[in-house]
Amino acid sequence: MPLISRRAVASARGYGMFNGGIPAITYLVIAGGGGGGSWVNGQATGAGGGAGGVLTATSKLFKPNITYTVTIGNGGAGASYNTGNAGSSGQNSTLIGTGLSLTAIGGGGGGSYYSNGGNGGSGGGAGGRASAGTGTSGQGYNGGGTNTGVYGAGGGGASAAGTSGGTGYGFGGAGLASSITGSSVTYATGGDGGQNSSGGANGAANSGNGAGGGWTFTSGGTGGSGVVVIAYPISYKAATTTGSPTVITTATTRIYQFTSSGTITF
Numbered sequence: 001m002p003l004i005s006r007r008a009v010a011s012a013r014g015y016g017m018f019n020g021g022i023p024a025i026t027y028l029v030i031a032g033g034g035g036g037g038s039w040v041n042g043q044a045t046g047a048g049g050g051a052g053g054v055l056t057a058t059s060k061l062f063k064p065n066i067t068y069t070v071t072i073g074n075g076g077a078g079a080s081y082n083t084g085n086a087g088s089s090g091q092n093s094t095l096i097g098t099g100l101s102l103t104a105i106g107g108g109g110g111g112s113y114y115s116n117g118g119n120g121g122s123g124g125g126a127g128g129r130a131s132a133g134t135g136t137s138g139q140g141y142n143g144g145g146t147n148t149g150v151y152g153a154g155g156g157g158a159s160a161a162g163t164s165g166g167t168g169y170g171f172g173g174a175g176l177a178s179s180i181t182g183s184s185v186t187y188a189t190g191g192d193g194g195q196n197s198s199g200g201a202n203g204a205a206n207s208g209n210g211a212g213g214g215w216t217f218t219s220g221g222t223g224g225s226g227v228v229v230i231a232y233p234i235s236y237k238a239a240t241t242t243g244s245p246t247v248i249t250t251a252t253t254r255i256y257q258f259t260s261s262g263t264i265t266f
Helices: 003-014
Strands: 025-030 056-058 067-073 095-098 100-104 176-178 183-185 228-235 240-242 246-249 253-258 260-264
Touching: 025 095, 025 100, 056 100, 056 176, 095 228, 253 260
Parallel strands: none
Antiparallel strands: 025 056, 025 228, 067 095, 067 260, 095 100, 176 183, 228 253, 240 260, 246 253
């Protein structure tokens, strides 16, 4: 084969032209974060919610003329003041179509006094005198444990476990920094244990962040909703979508950011 032909074939393979014409596609799927635990009995702070699970990779499994369904998970609700319940878990986010099924698991809710943190993508922090929730392997980390004190622990994050509540409130685990949208954004950070009189901090929308636990006479915060981002070389044609994703184009890349449910067809 002439040299120029070999180069053309290599280039075509690099852009996926022997896989139905679709290049390798990078995805980021993040579930909703867990809700925070609440203040209980006039003394115990709530624990932070776990971050929503994270799935991210570059894949050649996508096919042409196949509709892939995107579902965005909501964040979990915080535990109501003085109930002693854990916060609610976040909802799953999914990206599903022929030959591809991705499910990021919602973050576990933060515990309250004598209430365990929930399991999830990342685990919810332990309430006072209770146990932490566990994260899902490959998606997130465990919530922070607690000693025998009354302070809530931090929820697990995408990159690290939450810290213990022991003698003071715990901190949420670190999230994941991604530049898939063209600029660096940190997603899926665990919620802190209750720490201020304004109550549990809510997770930011479409971040997958866990919520903060409640402080003096307050409920836990609400976890951040999830997000799905899909990116591929701009040399390949624009996709057809529903659900009104944000479309970003750079000199090299087409990017589709879903903050609500929808579909995408390549």
